[in-house]
Amino acid sequence: MNRILIAEDETRITSFLEKGLRAHGFTTMVVEDGPTASSMARDEDFDLLILDLGLPGMDGNQVLHEIRVRKEKMPVIILTARQGLADTVAGLEGGADDYVTKPFKIR
Amino acid sequence: MLNRLESAFVTQRRFIDDAGHELRTPITIIRGHLELLSSDATEREETRVLVIDELDRMARMVDELLLLARAEQPDFLDLHPIDVAEFTEELAAKATVLGDRKWQVAETAPAVTVADRQRLTQAIMNLARNAVEHTAQGSPITFGSRLVNEEIHFWLKDEGEGIPPADLARIFERFARGKAGQRSTEGAGLGLAIVSVIAEAHGGKITLNSAPGQGSTFTIVLPLGQTSVGNA
Structure with a gap:
């Protein structure tokens, strides 16, 4: 339980996210667009997906939808700068396991 | 009339939502990088440059948002x-x-x-x-x-x-x-x-x-x- 896929297109966010997670002993991999996030989640063996909603190519909700339609059980944490209740509910109903709003604490 | 009001409300709502999103991104970046800052001199210098850059970006955005807000006031132009x-x-x-x-x-x-x-x-x-x-x-x-x-x-x-x-x-x-x-x-x-x-x-x-x-x-x-x- 230590391989994490990070789907986020802002490199200044992924850089500290990877650093923080690696310091806690996790192995991380970053993808920067929706279609790659979806195919990596399907083809590789990750224990967790950290998913930004505003991804190019295909947004995070759509990626989540594809993963859940394929019946993959991988836990998904949504990472977003949107704080609307409607967004949160949509994410959780779409099969997300948790929801983290930016800015967030690493520790 | 109601339709127009509703549409204006939706537009305004989306604008505030977008503004919040755009301002939270640099805040997230600055917070994350400072939280994990080590004592390594090179890394500290890189972080300093990055934080200043993100703050400049935020300052620009605040100026632009204020200009857009002011544009609706009658004394916006100096003709x-x-x-x-x-x-x-x-x-x-x-x-x-x-x-x-x-x-x-x-x-x-x-x-x-x-x-x-x-x-x-x-x-x-x-x-x-x-x-x-x-x-x-x-x-x-x-x-x-x-x-x-x-x-x-x-x-x-x-x-x-x-x-x-x-x-x-x-x-x-x-x-x-x-x-x-x-x-x-x-x-x-x-x-x-x-x-x-x-x-x-x-x-x-x-x-x-x-x-x-x-x-x-x-x-x-x-x-x-x-x-x-x-x-x-």
Whole structure:
């Protein structure tokens, strides 16, 4: 339980996210667009997906939808700068396991 | 009436939502990098540069948001007569610092118009900055001003990649981006929205003629109501 896929297109966010997670002993991999996030989640063996909603190519909700339609059980944490209740509910109903709003604490 | 109110409400709501999103991104970046900052000297220096850059970005965004908010107030413009021909040459000269491009002036209108010199300069510099972002080094960017019927046109033409038809309609919207979701190096996607509100505050509008592979021509159209033809 230590391989994490990070789907986020802002490199200044992924850089500290990877650093923080690696310091806690996790192995991380970053993808920067929706279609790659979806195919990596399907083809590789990750224990967790950290998913930004505003991804190019295909947004995070759509990626989540594809993963859940394929019946993959991988836990998904949504990472977003949107704080609307409607967004949160949509994410959780779409099969997300948790929801983290930016800015967030690493520790 | 209710439909219009509702639509205005939705637009306003989305704007506030987008503004929050755009401001939270630099806050997240700054917070994350500071939280994990080690005692390594190189890393500290890199973080210092990054934090300042993100703060500058936030400061720019706050300025732009305040300008958009102020644009709806009656005293937004400071109107004075402007010699259009002289002003056109001045704009082209100012733009040269924006990037290594072939800056040129194709035509100047012999007219005096009443406008806010500072705001109009800001609008046209936003267009010039946008043109620089979408063209290669040494590529021509051309300024012009022209009297057309009852209007004065300030135009700026680039020979960049052009804008796909799907993006044409929304390019002047607040927080619109050329390429979906991408955070540009310059700003939050408010530059062209600002051009649009400045043109509208003058009783004018902004028009755009562009197609992929054919460059773009942006034109600020001001009504002749505030303009007089003369031997300026």
